[in-house]
Amino acid sequence: xxxxxxxxxxLTGSYVLDAVSPDEREEFERHLQTCPACDAEVRGLxxxxxxxxxxxxxxxxxxxxxxxxxxxxxxxQLPPLSGDPLSVARERRRVQAAGVFAPRKSSWSRRVLAxxxxxxxRRLAVAAxxxxxxxxxxxxxxxxxxxxxxxxTRASGxxxxxxxxxxxxxxxxxxxKAGGSVTVVTSAQLRESVVSATGMAALPAGRVYQxxxxxxxxxxxxxxxxxxxxxxxxxxxxxxxxxxxGITVEPAGGTRQPTTTPVAVIPT
Amino acid sequence: xxxxxxxxxxxxxxxxxxELSGPVYGVVRQVLRDPAQSEEVAQEVxxxxxxxxxxxxxxxxxxAAWALTIAxxxxxxxxxxxxxxxxxxxxxxxxLTDEQDVAEEVTTSLEYQRVRRCLDGLTELQRExxxxxxxxxxxxxxVATLLGVALGTVKTRIRDGMIRxxxxxxxxW
Ligand SMILES: [Zn+2]
Numbered sequence: 001x002x003x004x005x006x007x008x009x010x011l012t013g014s015y016v017l018d019a020v021s022p023d024e025r026e027e028f029e030r031h032l033q034t035c036p037a038c039d040a041e042v043r044g045l046x047x048x049x050x051x052x053x054x055x056x057x058x059x060x061x062x063x064x065x066x067x068x069x070x071x072x073x074x075x076x077q078l079p080p081l082s083g084d085p086l087s088v089a090r091e092r093r094r095v096q097a098a099g100v101f102a103p104r105k106s107s108w109s110r111r112v113l114a115x116x117x118x119x120x121x122r123r124l125a126v127a128a129x130x131x132x133x134x135x136x137x138x139x140x141x142x143x144x145x146x147x148x149x150x151x152x153t154r155a156s157g158x159x160x161x162x163x164x165x166x167x168x169x170x171x172x173x174x175x176x177k178a179g180g181s182v183t184v185v186t187s188a189q190l191r192e193s194v195v196s197a198t199g200m201a202a203l204p205a206g207r208v209y210q211x212x213x214x215x216x217x218x219x220x221x222x223x224x225x226x227x228x229x230x231x232x233x234x235x236x237x238x239x240x241x242x243x244x245x246g247i248t249v250e251p252a253g254g255t256r257q258p259t260t261t262p263v264a265v266i267p268t
Numbered sequence: 269x270x271x272x273x274x275x276x277x278x279x280x281x282x283x284x285x286x287e288l289s290g291p292v293y294g295v296v297r298q299v300l301r302d303p304a305q306s307e308e309v310a311q312e313v314x315x316x317x318x319x320x321x322x323x324x325x326x327x328x329x330x331x332a333a334w335a336l337t338i339a340x341x342x343x344x345x346x347x348x349x350x351x352x353x354x355x356x357x358x359x360x361x362x363x364l365t366d367e368q369d370v371a372e373e374v375t376t377s378l379e380y381q382r383v384r385r386c387l388d389g390l391t392e393l394q395r396e397x398x399x400x401x402x403x404x405x406x407x408x409x410x411v412a413t414l415l416g417v418a419l420g421t422v423k424t425r426i427r428d429g430m431i432r433x434x435x436x437x438x439x440x441w
Pocket of ligand 1: 038
């Protein structure tokens with residue numbers, strides 16, 4: 001028994017190398033609370049172990065960065081242990097957000113991008129769009145009733161996610177004349193665009209927002225319908241370089257060609 | 269930087285990603301070997317860094333050490349739950365020279381050369397104990413079995429070896 005304390009002291013090395021069992025880890029961490037000598041030694045040895053890790057650094061596959069950054073928009077952070085009031089308020093707001101996964105408003109509203117803007121800004125915008133898409137998919141699933149609809153929603157959710165996480169995804173955002181703004185994420189390689197809108201005015205009964213793909217040179221009347229803009233994002237397929245996305249107000253059910261001036265036109 | 273990440277700063281996290289994704293992925297892959305599994309665990313670790321950044325206490329060590337502790341522990345937890353049983357059955361002589369499965373991009377790095385020089389300054393038992401534990405994820409009782417030495421000896425050699433590494437690399441904390 002006289003060796004028990006010595007045994008623990010000598011565990012500093014094995015502890016920082018994670019070479020101890022879960023029980024020993026727990027016991028040793030209790031010991032650290034009361035033994036300043038071991039605590040100090042562990043700090044130095046932990047930095048040393050980190051150098052062993054850094055000596056084996058390997059660049060991860062490039063896709064990992066996109067995936068991780070996009071996932072941060074869907075991952076709630078732990079609240080701080082002690083009270084930084086700003087973070088506490090922010091955390092509370094985040095918890096209150098209906099979709100839980102929804103990005104903070106601030107990351108949404110500042111997203112009017114100029115072409116050629118720094119790539120990190122673009123990637124963040126793409127990631128924010130991805131998070132918003134995820135939130136929409138959750139809301140969409142909550143709204144549908146039959147299994148068939150559920151499958152359809154999920155399938156388009158996956159297709160949408162593929163566009164917003166594409167390596168070449170480009171984000172364009174513009175204010176709408178009906179209030180709020182419209183965001184279009186386009187992958188030229190996939191030839192697909194994801195259209196989403198926030199803050200647009202509610203329409204009177206019998207009217208809907210309809211989304212179109214418009215040819216580059218185009219009069220709005222040579223447009224192809226993508227669908228009706230409801231609560232969720234829309235996926236536009238076969239989008240060509242230079243095409244624009246337009247939104248018009250149409251009678252319920254939509255029309256074959258736009259009958260009003262677009263409230264928003266966004267380049268792809 | 270991690271303090272900003274803790275406040276939900278995505279740009280700060282992107283910079284942290286740039287700094288740490290290589291070491292995180294590298295150490296996870298060193299332990300797990302399988303690239304697909306390593307990628308999955310490394311992703312979990314990086315998200316964990318995002319999620320728990322507010323638990324990082326700059327007074328207690330560097331951000332890199334905090335993050336790489338999470339990474340190594342995750343990798344070791346994974347390998348212990350997955351192949352613990354199969355690995356314990358085959359207590360055959362381990363491959364003590366792991367240099368051949370270190371990628372060339374690793375061996376040309378300054379940090380690799382520095383660590384290697386310091387490892388070379390250890391006794392063979394210290395060096396092999398540390399490498400088996402840290403780079404292969406063995407527990408100290410497993411290391412003792414693999415090297416055919418007593419438990420107490422391994423614990424002492426690991427600690428002495430790590431202290432010598434710390435001093436050799438001029439780590440101050
Ligand atoms: Zn102690």
